[in-house]
Amino acid sequence: MAEPARPREASARRFRITAFSCAAFVCGMIGAAYASVPLYSLFCKVTGYGGTTQRSEMASATVLNETVRVRFDSNAIPSVPWTFQPNEREVVVRLGETRQMSYRVRNRSDREVTARATFNVTPLLAGGYFNKIQCFCFTDQTLKPGEEVDMPVVFFVDPDILKDADVGTLPTITLSYTFFPVEPKKTPVADAATDNQASGRL
Template sequence: MDAPTSHTPNPRSGRRARIIAFSCLAFAFGMVGAAYASVPLYALFCKVTGYGGTTQRAEQGSATILDQTINVRFDANASPGVPWIFQPNERQVTVRLGETRQTAYHAKNNSNVPVTAQATFNVTPLVAGSYFNKIACFCFSNQTLQPGEELDMPVVFFVDPAILDDPDLKTAPTITLSYTFFPVEPVRAPVAEAAPAPAAARNAL
């Protein structure tokens, strides 16, 4: 009978296992870090890649305005950590391609503490983001509302007439601009003032 053959560890297999373990660990730490910096990372990622229907930034309006119109809808959301009433002042507008239009979103702090939040945004259909130009907006900047405070936040935009040259958007579909507010820091409940000590206790001191 043949003697059992001893198994010699493969140095390459051990090295591969260490690389996989290190990669998984690094990924886990990266996800934790992303959770604490999700809004800034999302902003940077979208600006660099154009992901998620990221709009374009423009310094001024379009030089070309067409008679053809397009519908633009407005959507508003607040995450559970932002106790605000947040909604658009207009649910939908009809604009000419290239026409500069201003609208606004309204927010009210329903809590009894100051709340600072920051909004991310996206446009659908996603490919329409390349033609939706914002001249002014409140996204990616901190907004602080005191208890009960209300605020109108303007958005100035136009839709590039070049959208008609895109084979996926020739029909000029309805565009939806959506904002979602996330907390910049956890909402803290106000600290109750300490009750005055009873008179007997004060006299005993």
């Protein structure tokens, strides 16, 4: 018959199991943080979660006289040293009307910064009727030190929003963007050496 584990050995075993579990949890959270933006993009596109807008390749074929107010919000987390704000805080558009607006972005730091924006629309039910023809979201944006650019958004609100009893009276729709940092892609050492040799032969 096996001898029961001594109290000290049992305590040490529990400690090792707990330490291993904590380390695995931390590693998992770090991995999730780096993958959060692309995973969020995929999740929203598949499920329509969180006021995800629709993507359209062309303008609406119908334009109505009914209007809706669209507001624009901008955010950048502290690790993205950018000034980021809409050039227009809000606009009034007719349903089905194609409208272009833009966000002004400036890199306040003394280094090159790459970031990527996620977005959402509120109220959430309006997201299914907010169609973007052109957008900078979910695409890496790189700004050099002090660089300032305008990033355009082209959109329209689908007239079918009037047929949705759950939306009720036409709401004020808010389109909100948030920039997250993205680590720039590094050229492998071997490839860089090959490129330098090729450049030297030219």
